[in-house]
Amino acid sequence: MARAVAILKRRENVAPGHYLLELSCPEIARSAEPGQFVHLRVGDGTDPLLRRPFSVMLTRPSAGEVQVLVRTVGRGTELIADHEVGTRYDLLGPLGHGWRLPEATENVMLVAGGVGVAPLIFLADHLRTAEPKPYVRAIFGGATEDALACWTEFASRCEEFTAVTEDGTAGETGMATDVLASEIERDRPDRVYACGPDAMLVVVAGICRQAEVAMQASMEQWMGCGVGACLGCAIPAAGGGYVRVCTEGPVFAAEEIDWERMTPR
């Protein structure tokens, strides 16, 4: 972890409300591992005040490039959506603990919900050249087609790919978690990697526990410092207490989290 300056090289509106930022940032391009994040300062002013955390979606170390996927959800991300090429960002990163990679030739399943696809694209990209090479299947779910940003980047890096939308505007109709359950039934994976809304992750965790499939999840929470000091980004830990998304996470083994207390009210 360190700090770095990133320069916006390209900004693409990849889906309604979703922006792909291509940043020139050699330090982070070199050092980021799949599942880690950067803490980005949106501007020099005091509103918005806090940094914004974004999972790294892809890196191209030789070109010094880092990609992040931004969904506009509030003031900070809306400002980013308007930033012009050449904008300089102050970053802390790469931060946190990323995905723990398979140790043997495994059959792995990636489950993405909406903008949660970003750290899974990085993982899928990494697994393409991993030794031993796992067999990678992926499920990408969203409410509508608009929520499946960067699906081609995801699909092209996996051996099997299923898109699913709640309204049927793209891929199958239904929930990513339904597809997961039937895929486990058809051909049980050795490991599931998931990132998406809490409601999805809670169900994925339940399915994996029942099927006795190892699972890792990349978690999200409102964040303060990003470096473990403020204890703001706490989520419920298995066995009581809390863990920090920024430091112990953002990727956790399913057994580390108290999914009961994670369940959205």
Add this chain to the structure above:
Amino acid sequence: MTGSSPDLSVEIAGIRMKNPVMSASGTLGYGTEYEPYLDLSALGAMVTKAVTLEPREGNRPPRVRETPAGMLNAIGLQNPGAEAFIEEKLPEMRRFGVPVIANISGRSIEEFATLAEMLSVEGVDGLEVNISCPNVEEEGMYFGVDCELTGELTAAVVAATELPVIVKLSPNVTDICAIARAATEAGADALSLVNTLVGMSIDVEARRPHLGNITGGLSGPAIRPVAVRMVWEVAREVDIPIIGMGGIMAAGHALEFILAGATAVAVGTANFVEPATMQQVIDGLASYCRRHGVSRITELVGALEID
């Protein structure tokens, strides 16, 4: 004096600091979290996250929420407890060679006194008594909004330790000067002000509070004018040193507090935004002194000019 290095050193109740810039409690972890981003040995002093007698889990999430030019937090005093602090965290903090001030919080006067005694160990240079945490029921602020309780609590802590006792005041009161007087008369060696202002933010789509705790403490630039005003008022009432804090992001902001009467300042929320803020404030104070021909920063304490 221009050209030579100004003397930034200050003394708070016997705690000698090479400059007046400290971390605000709970915003620098135990120091190690910020080691990659900041030379912690350059600070005037470090203040710990609140230490309680027993370990605390903290509040249910979400615990933080950004607000205009500020943030709400309701961490709930999560910490490993006094014993683990002394054994595990304190030695880490000592490595930086700057004074360590332990912030303490308790549920009763007896608990505060026990903590003060426990933390009176080699390596702790002072105690900051948190009588103003807004996020835990019947704790902290419960004491800090009442003159009589503030006095009793302060006296009990002072009696339990030889260390300098700094009482951290709540801004969530009608008359902060009355509370400041009560703490001073009970033997406080210095005052910290201000803690966070109680606030609230609502998700209108979900019709739910943004924070798991419903309310939280507001910090950041949004509260700076309130904090400066309170430091100015209290500085005219008491003759013990004041540590001023609330939304300091730059040297100019620190100088507002100093001119209003603070001997030292603490940087809090800004550490999350820019980890190098404290170093920038220290450098900025030195350059202000050079620019204004000030040889010692203490000349500026309370130097506000009013017609």
